[in-house]
């Protein structure tokens with residue numbers, strides 16, 4: 001467990017922790033472009049939590065526009081998938097996207113085993129989350145971090161990815177999903193969602209950017225005709241108990 005203080009966005013020992021993670025398989029033949037999109041899966045591209053899920057009916061699990069989005073993006077970006085699911089579920093969910101049929105060949109598709117657990121605490125709140133630091137991807141591949149974008153619905157797991165993050169609203173098919181508070185944008189629900197269509201337009205517009213770390217991608221939705229739900233919000237904030245803080249200090 002790595003414990004770090006609020007404000008110290010990328011702890012010094014991140015690289016050391018990352019180098020100890022298992023090495024995933026990288027498909028070098030799938031590297032065709034200079035730039036890479038690292039895509040989250042759940043609630044970014046699809047949702048498998050609906051009780052009405054029917055694997056034979058894509059409408060019950062695919063985010064609107066996802067197939068077109070993947071197909072279009074794969075012509076200008078390389079694609080990698082990075083999920084908090086176990087590898088087995090990553091593979092199953094990618095099968096639901098039928099990537100071969102789309103002509104999308106991911107450079108990698110990795111899950112929970114390739115994330116790191118982070119804890120940090122302010123005076124009033126504690127955070128405990130799995131992170132996907134983009135440094136890990138530039139360590140494993142030939143992509144420079146300035147050419148990588150991290151697309152996710154969960155702001156917490158992107159906290160160590162610097163400026164290279166483009167957040168989308170978490171998408172649910174179930175209309176009664178109770179998200180509660182969320183770290184990221186407020187959620188988008190149902191078949192009317194068009195975020196991926198607009199995200200595709202945005203990513204196409206910035207495809208020529210020389211350095212994604214120099215551009216802030218926090219307000220990309222502002223230009224789009226979708227309800228603006230305000231800046232990313234905090235979520236799953238656990239009030240800190242004094243005993244926990246002491247225990248954490250001792251563990252560190």
Ligand SMILES: [Mg+2]
Pocket residue numbers: 040041042043044152153154
């Ligand atoms: Mg997600």
